[in-house]
Amino acid sequence: MRVHETWSWLHTSPLPWLVLTLAAYELGRRLRARTGHPLAQPVLIALVIVCVTIEVTGTSYADYRSATDLIAFFLGPATVALAIPLHRQTHRLRGLAVPMLLGLLAGTVVSTAGGILLVRWCGGGEALARTMAPKATTTPVAIALADRFDGVAALAAVFAIGAGTLGAVAGPTVLSLLRIREHRARGLALGAVSHGIGTSRALHDDPIEGAFAGLSMGVTALLTCLVLPVAVALML
Structure with a gap:
């Protein structure tokens, strides 16, 4: 029962997608710092990881976008910065x-x-x-x-x-x-x-x-x- 409740929470909560997106970007940032390779771009690496995860889990883009609205909100202040x-x-x-x-x-x-x-x-x-x-x-x-x-x-x-x-x-x-x-x-x-x-x-x-x-x-x-x-x- 707890496993089912945990899975339901993970499926409906925005937190897993927020964590995944930020962690994927951080992974890309560290790879770029360590390797310096032109393809080691944080956005590209995060994009691949998130897209694969969305496809594997069968999550719709609308659900993902809704879960990561907080990140989208901070794009404005980040641009101003x-x-x-x-x-x-x-x-x-x-x-x-x-x-x-x-x-x-x-x-x-x-x-x-x-x-x-x-x-x-x-x-x-x-x-x-x-x-x-x-x-x-x-x-x-x-x-x-x-x-x-x-x-x-x-x-x-x-x-x-x-x-x-x-x-x-x-x-x-x-x-x-x-x-x-x-x-x-x-x-x-x-x-x-x-x-x-x-x-x-x-x-x-x-x-x-x-x-x-x-x-x-x-x-x-x-x-x-x-x-x-x-x-x-x-x-x-």
Whole structure:
């Protein structure tokens, strides 16, 4: 009887999913610190562990999302907290406002238009293109924009997480191959392409990179809100 009650509690309580999610992320963080391998990204490792567990237990995504609402709630404060490392690097922003904004605007246009063109080239429909377009923004922004422009909100989250993970895994290597070693430039690139996941990677690599990645992530989200309506009107 106690076993049955315990199983029922585990099945209905949000605590096991909260613990699993946080433990999986912590495992990924420790693996990254120990190995330094590009694939040892905490978000990627946690994603695999949680997805496998959801599949094995037969839990619906809606139930998992409901159980981990507390984590989702703290995403907002965590994003705002990224202003702290940026504040510590404000002296490095002098004279960079115009070139930085122009660079991020160009990146936003390429990312948004590129997402639409990729879907159309692969034969996808308009709804899928509208969903793919905001992939470079943070997941909440991507969901909101996809919903606003008649895309698929749930799929927008998948695209955003995928773009963030790929950018965090491959981005630093690509930047190194291109001989881009300036920490401010690397941070801006990672934040613009892979939002919060890339910012986490940048913070791990260098505090200056992390600060500029956080700034880039916020500005890119804002610019995407301005660029996306124009891209949709012209390309769809």
